[in-house]
Amino acid sequence: MANIEDIKKELEKVKYPGFAKSIVEFGFVKDVKVEGSNCLVTLDITSTAADVETQLTKEVTACLSAIGMNATLNFNKPQAPKQSSNTVSGTNIAPQIKKIVMVSSGKGGVGKSTTTVNLAVAAAMQGKKVGILDADIYGPNIPRMMGLNGKEVEVIGDKAKPLNAYGVDVMSMGVLMEEGQAVIWRGSMIMKAIQQLLRDILWENLDILFIDMPPGTGDAQLTLAQSVPVAAGINVTTPQHVALDDSRRSLDMFEKLHIPVAGVVENMSGFICPSCNTESDIFGMGTCDALADQYNTQVLGSLPIEPAIREGGDAGKPIVYFAPESVSAKRYMEAAAKVIAFVDAIDDDRTNEDIQPTTPPGVSACSTTAAAPKAEASSGCCSSTPKDAAPKQGGCGCN
Numbered sequence: 157m158a159n160i161e162d163i164k165k166e167l168e169k170v171k172y173p174g175f176a177k178s179i180v181e182f183g184f185v186k187d188v189k190v191e192g193s194n195c196l197v198t199l200d201i202t203s204t205a206a207d208v209e210t211q212l213t214k215e216v217t218a219c220l221s222a223i224g225m226n227a228t229l230n231f232n233k234p235q236a237p238k239q240s241s242n243t244v245s246g247t248n249i250a251p252q253i254k255k256i257v258m259v260s261s262g263k264g265g266v267g268k269s270t271t272t273v274n275l276a277v278a279a280a281m282q283g284k285k286v287g288i289l290d291a292d293i294y295g296p297n298i299p300r301m302m303g304l305n306g307k308e309v310e311v312i313g314d315k316a317k318p319l320n321a322y323g324v325d326v327m328s329m330g331v332l333m334e335e336g337q338a339v340i341w342r343g344s345m346i347m348k349a350i351q352q353l354l355r356d357i358l359w360e361n362l363d364i365l366f367i368d369m370p371p372g373t374g375d376a377q378l379t380l381a382q383s384v385p386v387a388a389g390i391n392v393t394t395p396q397h398v399a400l401d402d403s404r405r406s407l408d409m410f411e412k413l414h415i416p417v418a419g420v421v422e423n424m425s426g427f428i429c430p431s432c433n434t435e436s437d438i439f440g441m442g443t444c445d446a447l448a449d450q451y452n453t454q455v456l457g458s459l460p461i462e463p464a465i466r467e468g469g470d471a472g473k474p475i476v477y478f479a480p481e482s483v484s485a486k487r488y489m490e491a492a493a494k495v496i497a498f499v500d501a502i503d504d505d506r507t508n509e510d511i512q513p514t515t516p517p518g519v520s521a522c523s524t525t526a527a528a529p530k531a532e533a534s535s536g537c538c539s540s541t542p543k544d545a546a547p548k549q550g551g552c553g554c555n
């Protein structure tokens with residue numbers, strides 16, 4: 157006869173619908189009671205979706221019957237009470253924040269943090285009360301990019317006050333950790349850290365909180381979507397086709413977590429020569445149009461490789477603030493305006509179910525099962541490229 161340990165071991169085989177991890181790994185198995193060949197399994201799940209319960213019942217029953225147990229399931233689910241204006245029903249651990257925008261990328265190094273910083277500062281320059289939460293636990297470089305490296309955090313009671321630079325409130329694991337300290341975390345530690353960064357930080361009332369996510373699709377994204385209503389997702393990518401494949405994974409994840417996609421930022425989409433100021437196509441330009449079309453969204457902006465962007469990042473002086481007349485700054489300003497318009501238009505009345513993973517049985521939230529792109533990417537300039545862009549050329553001609 158199976159005992160509680162055997163049953164828990166067996167339950168490790170049951171994946172949470174839409175995700176690659178099991179209900180045991182997510183900590184959803186709250187209680188197991190055994191009486192002879194009968195057992196009562198209590199699951200604490202965060203989704204109110206009926207198909208999640210149906211699928212889990214089917215899978216748990218089948219897996220326990222394989223070891224001779226008749227299973228009965230008991231689900232604890234969120235109640236979904238309606239809350240005030242900005243919040244949605246169910247879990248929302250940061251209700252003072254009106255709109256949360258998740259900035260993601262399919263892979264690292266594509267300029268996600270640079271984009272987050274410049275979009276946030278641009279949104280603040282357009283009159284919004286803005287914050288940045290650096291949830292890139294593996295490489296928290298927002299403090300450096302915002303000129304906040306080494307700054308002390310003020311602690312009030314048992315909560316920390318965000319730092320502020322360029323009118324933007326900022327909190328990051330990078331501020332809370334020793335400089336250079338590597339963090340190798342997984343699973344529940346990431347979940348806890350992100351929840352703490354939302355709950356234990358004294359965020360003021362914010363119009364928009366931009367969250368710089370770790371690259372990829374995983375625990376951090378799931379935790380965030382289950383802890384707060386995410387109003388919009390932004391995907392940052394470079395225009396090479398290999399990067400676009402990773403972006404599809406990231407956009408699929410938004411879709412499956414029911415996060416509306418505000419748009420795609422095509423970063424490093426050309427090179428602006430500091431000598432002659434002309435723009436050359438290096439990695440390909442405009443390849444994101446097809447990607448945006450496929451996911452029924454827009455290209456928020458195409459940002460060239462510009463040495464001043466990197467220098468601004470290294471020096472903690474965002475280009476959008478320090479060189480507002482530059483081509484890149486203007487593109488960031490336009491992209492931020494599109495994000496503001498997008499989140500302003502979002503209906504606040506979503507239910508908790510809307511932000512929960514409700515993927516069909518057997519489909520992972522992190523899989524790339526989406527249809528092929530509607531059209532092959534064109535090599536032309538992004539349709540969203542502003543009129544002020546320098547002419548696109550094969551090379552600028554400078555030596």
Ligand SMILES: Nc1ncnc2c1ncn2[C@@H]1O[C@H](COP(=O)(O)OP(=O)(O)OP(=O)(O)O)[C@@H](O)[C@H]1O
Nearest residue numbers: 264265266267268269270295460461462465466469
């Ligand atoms: N458009 C650009 N022009 C020039 N340099 C850029 C541009 N975008 C990003 N960079 C530089 O590329 C490097 C990587 O950028 P960033 O840290 O923003 O990427 P990321 O996707 O957040 O990386 P990670 O995955 O490590 O968090 C940085 O040095 C940054 O200054």
